[in-house]
Amino acid sequence: MLTRIMNSAIAQAVVRRLGQVVVVMLGVTFMTFALMNLLPGGAAIALAGPNATQERINQIRLELHLNEPFLVRYWHWLSRAATGNLGNSLSSGQPVSHALASRIPVTVELVILALAVALLLCVPIAILGASRPNGIVDRFATYLSVAGLAMPNFVFGLVLILIFAVRLHWLPALGFVPLSHGIWRNLRTMILPVAALALPLFATFLRVLRADLIDQMYGQDYIVTARSKGLSRRRILTVHALRNSLFSLITLVGLNLGVLMGGTVLIEEIFGVPGVGQAMITAISLQDVTTAEAVVVIIALAVVVTSLLTDLTYAFLDPRVRYGSDSR
Amino acid sequence: MSEGTISAVVGDASEAGPGGTRALLEVSDLRVRFARGDREVQAVKGLSYSLNAGRTLAIIGESGSGKTASARAIMGLLPRTAEASGSVRFEGKEFLGLSDKQMRAHRGPDVAMVFQDPARSLNPTMRVGPQIAEAIRAHDQLSSKQARDRVVELLTRVRLSAPERRFDEYPHQLSGGMRQRVMIAIALACSPKLLIADEATTALDVTTQAQIMNLIRDLKRDLGMAVIMISHDLSLAASYADEIIVMYAGQAVERASTRDLFARVRMPYTEALLDAVPRLDRPPHQELSLVSGRPPDLSVELGGCSFAPRCPAVRDDCRAAAPAFEEHDPGHWWACWHPTGEGT
DSSP states (O other): OHHHHHHHHHHHHHHHHHHHHHHHHHHHHHHHHHHHHHSSSOHHHHHHOTTOOHHHHHHHHHHTTTTSOHHHHHHHHHHHHTTTOOOBOTTTOSBHHHHHHTTHHHHHHHHHHHHHHHHHHHHHHHHHHHHSTTSHHHHHHHHHHHHHHHSOHHHHHHHHIIIIIIISOOSOSSOOOOGGGOHHHHHHHHHHHHHHHHHHHHHHHHHHHHHHHHHHHHHOHHHHHHHHTTOOHHHIIIIIIHHHHHHHHHHHHHHHHHHHHHHHHHHHHHHTOOSHHHHHHHHHHTTOHHHHHHHHHHHHHHHHHHHHHHHHHHHHHOHHHHTOOSOO | OHHHHHHHOSTHHHHSOTTSOOOSEEEEEEEEEEEETTEEEEEEEEEEEEEOTTOEEEEEOOTTSSHHHHHHHHHTOOOTTEEEEEEEEETTEEOTTOOHHHHHTTBTTTEEEEOSOHHHHSOTTSOHHHHHHHHHHTTSOOOHHHHHHHHHHHHHHTTOSSHHHHTTOOGGGSOHHHHHHHHHHHHHTTOOSEEEEESTTTTSOHHHHHHHHHHHHHHHHHHTOEEEEEESOHHHHHHHOSEEEEEETTEEEEEEEHHHHHHOOOSHHHHHHHHTSOOTTSOTTOOOOOOOSOOOOTTSOOSSOTTGGGOTTOOHHHHHSOOOOEEEETTEEEOOSSOTTSOO
């Protein structure tokens, strides 16, 4: 009985998300196509190079079907993409899926590390801050999160390069060493981009988690019960309040995944990390619609899938959802 | 006043021998102030009483009478915005002024509390068993196996069916009455000498209410606890309490043993509370009398008797000066210039 409720709730969530996937995919791919179409020049001019003749450009246009109307081209792309074929790159002629296959793990590593750093840092600092509201740690944490929210992450990235690469020579400013060359050599190249990407996330998480912890500690009856047992403040905060505050944190992670994915595009370009985001920038400059579309599809899919995962985590963590609820 | 001398003589605590008749709890001139923005609200204005081991005291009053604030002040569980002064002595030891850390050792083994709303008083994300076990392990070094056995024993003691299974259930899987039994099990975890039941049955239906009150009464008898029951319900107090204090606007207005109080109510406010309770010996469909008006604004100091604006027997001198709360008859205190039943 209980498992049936659980299964149907999860099944419903999955079906709802799948419906969203279709709508989201149509929307973002069409927008990308339309925007790329508005760019001056065109793929053929970019591909032919600066000294190409008009005949050469026309020939490329013909080969790539660029003379056909915009909607027809979109329809062609869409009907092929629906079968799983993302087409060939307009710039290299290679299948897009080949070019991106090696880039996906790089971006995944970047995103996971940034998320992990933001979460691992925000939880203890929020706990310390909430244990003494308006104390030294709490005020420092508040300044830090305001600064983190105010500064765009690419600016912060450039500051990091200036300090740690240009001045101190501790870390490389650019470039990437894959995981297969050793975890430490890989991490050395990832530290700065991960830091730049994690800062705004950390700031957002810290702000909300701290506020929620304080709200739990001073507004909830079950905290008074916990105090009446003679428990230490530390235990009340880390066991009772944190458990309940984690729900808002998980919601927040889900909401910020899109921001995080979008952030990788600029950060990869700045730090020379060969992920899908960098491929996106290159594709836009070459007006390579198929590659750009493929990246958009990958990012959109990742956002939808991960937000489904956060929904499921939420359901898994909250016993009221997990067992079917009779209260609230 | 005798309360004043008790709190003044510090040596008194150590001199009283074991097994003596010294009170378990002595509260004198307890005051609780709440900061509300730039205003200050006096929730409790000089409450004094003492309670012996094994006895049940009921503190009765409307919402906002200061009954809950006075009870939470004993355990140091007031919100951050509140400040308590006066004296709360437990077995001779002064509780007010202890740090939260020092107070922790007393919460559980000395004083425990059951709260009004069992739906909100348990952590919704934690299983029931661990919530009771942590109350034990905060004070006793027990292995998790020993703690589990003790929890099951406690759940049996509060007459919860299938205690082994309840251990692993979440609060939302239990009914209101079952949750309140869990709350009582938490309170009993370290065998407290004093149990404070703060409106413990208000959120429950009448049948469950009686079950919970009988449970508290039986546990009190078996374990030799003293009980303070905070309630708005005089008839409930009549069935379970040895002594009753009626509070109004942060002050005690009448105090007597349950028998003396119901034999002869002296304070018009207590009488009004009694009249507001439906009774079977009255003709049906008769309109219940209500205590008209509303409790005074506690941030404003009134000149005369605080109940004067609502009192049916008010006279001119009631508004001029506040009557003192004194022992007019042996064992019967009240604060009224013109007590009821005084030959008029």
